[in-house]
Amino acid sequence: MVDAGMSGGMRDGFEEFVRARTGAFARTAYLLTGDRQHAEELVQTALTAAAERWTRLDDPERYVRRVLYTRAVSWWRVRRRWRSEVLTDAPPERRAVSRDDPDLRIVLADALKRLTAKQRAVLVLRFYEDRSESETAEILGVGLGTVKSQTRDALRRLRAVAPELADENEEAMR
Amino acid sequence: MSVLRDAFRELAEDAPEVRPPAGLYAAARRRRRERRAAAALLALAVLAVAVLIGWPRPGPERFGGDSAGLPDHLVLPSWDTATVHDSPAGPAAVAYSLGERNVQSDDEDFRIFSWWRHGHTVSSTTVVGLHEDVYRIARGGYTTGVDLSPDGRFLMVGGEALDLSTGRTRALPKLTGPRPQAGPSSTPYYGYGGVTTWSPEGTRVVVVDQSRVAVAGWPSGRIEWNATFPYQNYIGDAVIPEDGSAVALTLDDEIVVLNRDGTRRWSRSKHEPWLVSGRAAWRPDGRLVGLTREVNGPYRLAALDGATGAPVDIGAYPPVSAAMGMEVVAWRGDVAYAIVRHAVPGIYTQDEIPFPELVRLVPGAAAPEVVLKPPAGTEQLAVATVFVDARRATGAPEFGVNFYEYLGRGLNWACCPVVLIGFLVMVRKTVRWSTQV
The missing domain is CATH 1.10.10.10 (Winged helix-like DNA-binding domain superfamily/Winged helix DNA-binding domain)
Structure with missing residues (x-):
């Protein structure tokens, strides 16, 4: 019962965090990717990573932002975006x-x-x-x-x- | 506020409204637990494989090395024993086979189950080192057999001589003259009715098919003489003296001795009863040693004059009871060494199968003395007859590692869940389709 209560409290804390901060994360993700769909995926990826480690995170805001930035520059995400964008020198x-x-x-x-x-x-x-x-x-x-x-x-x-x-x-x- | 900052803030207002899915927290935590469990399982699997293949494993203690001889006892090889082809370990003291139950034998009907092995060998052979207890698996031909050369270096495999020191094969001397006429056209060169074997000391090799015989020096392979003889349906055994001057053949219903020019020196009916058997049957003193047997009685050694075929005295050797056959493989003075095939009930059927042992037959002794007993279930046994009276210490067996067995069996097992999942998906689709229709 104690564990279940602790788990429920953790989940509530996470959901409150998501409600409060998702909008800000979405704006940053959109600036990083320049694409609404990729931004949405990036935010969900970061929030999922945070949920997995929620019980051990001292500063969730800092962690999620770090995930946003590092995943945004990871080679495979950039490669995925390149497939849908045609860049030219001019x-x-x-x-x-x-x-x-x-x-x-x-x-x-x-x-x-x-x-x-x-x-x-x-x-x-x-x-x-x-x-x-x-x-x-x-x-x-x-x-x-x-x-x-x-x-x-x-x-x-x-x-x-x-x-x-x-x-x-x-x-x-x- | 700067233009760039203003622009960033304006642009950020175009961001999408992100709505994380319901249950994100629980799903993420569950996925994390699953990943950790999978990682633990993978680590266990890697650890198990590392332990199985013996890494890190100290080298096994080996015995001997300076002296060659037969081991005190034999064991069964492990399933992952290295092959002669991939990891040759030098001349062998012993070759034995458990038939289709010998490790790394292919299923007779389902060759695909052992797709990683070369060829299709339903009965492999285990060879044991001459100087140390190194076990290797020899494969080749449909059944590999145990025709080991007297010095233990070569094994007759699929019509070729497998060099146990290098893992390579050497061609046997070719027969000359017209191919046998009366047999089926598809009769293989060294197939049914053909025999290849060595002289008692291994300095010559004899190759016989249904109408031709060739004797060649070994390992030079230089042909010394060829001869032809009338077509025979069956060639049971071929024995030559050490000088290679003639050949004694066991045919369908008679024993025939041929001269170098192919003419008959003499012959005797097999019904007399008398039987030539074993590589060392033709003694250096000219006596041709064979076996006699009363009906349902024990085997006894007997001798004929190799020049005339007349019976000659050989002394009183102990009788060999309850045997299906016997081959004289070496002599030390008047002491004979022979492979005796005892009749024991089959494991899967009531048919009798031969269980071979190496025995010593001393004139005047009451019974044969067992020299070497192979593992239970052995159906064929041969020894390096040059070293038949030499023994060496037996140590911890070294089986080597057969990487391909791990790879092939691992992939086979890995395919099982894939096939099962595929089957379940197919069943599910079929059920859905039928309910929709």
Whole structure:
């Protein structure tokens, strides 16, 4: 009875966590993958992994985010996405937008598709979640130097394909 | 707020609404338990296989090495014993076979069950090392047989000589002259009615079919003489003296001695009764030793003059009772060594099967002395007759490892659940289809 009660309490805790945080995880997953279906799969994968280890997790939020980022850059997920996306060297044709243009998100979405999965993850962590370089390095499991170089390369690429974001890029580069 | 941050936040609003499935927690926990159980089972299986194949296993203690001889006793090999082909272990002291129950024998009707083995051998042979207790399995031909060369290096297998030191086969001398005419056209070269064997010391080999005979040096294989003789339906045994100057053949109803030119030196009816039997039947002193037997009586050694066929004295050797047959395989002075095949009831039927033993027959003794007794169930036995009076210590048997047996049997067993699951799926589909219709 005690075990059953403990198990029920754990399950309730997990379900409360899912209700509260799934929306935030979905937004991050969508930014990481750029695809609604892949984002949904990624969130479910991360939540399933968390459920499996729920009784031993000290910081479930941190664990789920780590799973989101590491799975998003794993080679087989990237490969799956590539099968449904045709990437070209030339930037996609689009109409010109300004900093105040409400379609800036479309520009960013197109630009993110031009980045590698790791570059994309670095940008999401740094500019969406406002993580520091050291936090980003810890979550992705890479060195600080790697985070710096990935950020620099990603912003350079963004500047090339989406000049509208150039000002911010310049600040970040500095 | 920067443009990039604004853009990220705007873009994030396009994220899908994710609704985790009901029961996600319970399903995930259950999957985790199943994975852990599967991992534990896999670890156990790996451990079991490692233990089975003997890794890490210290090398078995071996005995002898410097001296060659017959072992004190024989054991049954394990199912995963290495083969002569894959892991040759040198000359053999003993070759024995339990017939179709010898390990690594194929099923007579269901060859597919042992798909990983070469050929189709329904009765394999076990060979035991001359210097140490190394056991190996020899396979070849439909039944492998135990025709071991006197020095223990070669085993006649499927019309070839299998070199037990290398695992390779050597061709036997070819017969010359027209092929037998009266037999069925499909009669194999060394098939029914044919005999191949060595001279008493193993320096010559004789090859006989239904109308031709060839004697060659061994292991050179150089033909010394060929001869032809009238077609015979059955060749039971062939014996040559050590100098290879003639051959004694046991035919359907007579014993015939042929000269090098194929002419008959003499012959006797088998009904007399008298029987040539065994590689060493033709003694160096010219006497041709055979067996006599009263009706339902014991076998006794007797002798004929090899030159004329006239009976000659050989002395009083002990009678051999309750035997189905006997082959004289070696001489040490007047002491004869023979393989005696005792008649014992069959395991599966009441038919009698031969149980062979190596015995020593001393003139004047009351009974034969058993020299070597093979494991129970043995149907055929041969020894390296050059070493028939030499014994070596017996140690822990070394069987080697037959990787292919593990692989083949493992895959066979692994296929069982797959076949079962496939069958159940098929049944389920059939039932669904029938209920829908």
